[in-house]
């Protein structure tokens with residue numbers, strides 16, 4: 017299974033609109049946030065799904081993660097989104113090591129979460145793929161670099 021982060025990986029989201037970043041208002045139960053999809057994210061997800069099952073693993077809350085997936089066409093079914101409420105609860109009851117053969121794709125500066133997410137999945141650093149943070153600024157490198165990332169994921173999965 018391929019697990020991919022949401023914030024600063026697939027989207028850039030803020031509480032406030034910005035003059036420098038074109039964000040749209042995402043509405044969900046209990047709130048709203050301004051969010052921008054990363055160029056190339058949909059293409060990346062499509063190519064990853066050709067390799068295997070893809071799930072979102074995010075420290076964000078479920079209602080927002082689901083709203084972002086729907087709004088930006090990321091294509092995650094509700095059961096394919098493991099959001100903060102679920103994985104922190106799973107982790108607390110020591111249901112760690114849920115996918116030792118999995119791969120995690122995360123943004124590089126979220127270092128404090130890499131360890132916890134890897135522990136949750138039961139994977140080593142060798143199964144973690146990092147992307148530069150997406151803060152909404154353009155141009156962004158993913159549009160050009162996603163085929164390389166998919167190739168690295170394919171290589172790890174073949175080990």
Ligand SMILES: [Mg+2]
Pocket residue numbers: 021022023024025122123126
């Ligand atoms: Mg992140």
